[in-house]
Amino acid sequence: xxxxxxxxxxxxxxxxxxxxxxxxxxxxxxxxxxxxxxxxxxxxxxxxxxxxxxxxxxxxxxxxxxxxxxxxxxxxxxxxxxxxxxxxxxxxxxxxxxxxxxxxxxxxxxxxxxxxxxxxxxxxxxxxxxxxxxxxxxxxxxxxxxxxxxxxxxxxxxxxx
Numbered sequence: 001x002x003x004x005x006x007x008x009x010x011x012x013x014x015x016x017x018x019x020x021x022x023x024x025x026x027x028x029x030x031x032x033x034x035x036x037x038x039x040x041x042x043x044x045x046x047x048x049x050x051x052x053x054x055x056x057x058x059x060x061x062x063x064x065x066x067x068x069x070x071x072x073x074x075x076x077x078x079x080x081x082x083x084x085x086x087x088x089x090x091x092x093x094x095x096x097x098x099x100x101x102x103x104x105x106x107x108x109x110x111x112x113x114x115x116x117x118x119x120x121x122x123x124x125x126x127x128x129x130x131x132x133x134x135x136x137x138x139x140x141x142x143x144x145x146x147x148x149x150x151x152x153x154x155x156x157x158x159x160x161x
Contacts, residue, residue, distance in 0.1 A: 073112045093137045093146035
């Protein structure tokens, strides 16, 4: 039996005697830990901001209780992109990691793709604008301006509280 076809509750094929989900399951996912680092973004008014961002080569965070669908990675990304598009129609802008993590959680799937892969897919999709593989908006928008407006609105709400 191939490991990818092993049920999470089945005995681990490595022969340890443990359930697959407690033994080799996470290793087989080839998870690259989410690494945060500082990145500097240039704004239109010749100023820059520094924000902590997640490595685009890590797999989106998930509690690993979801099901690995019997669909291809491309089909999984397409489903995620459709959901992200719906979110951006109302939210207008968002951080890639937050959008993907929320979508993956709502769909209750274990992702088989990295942030970089879904960002590249978004860029070629034609429905999205993505800046520095971090800030996302719908095609024809300026994601950085929209994010700055959103941050200003949040600051305004905090001041009124």
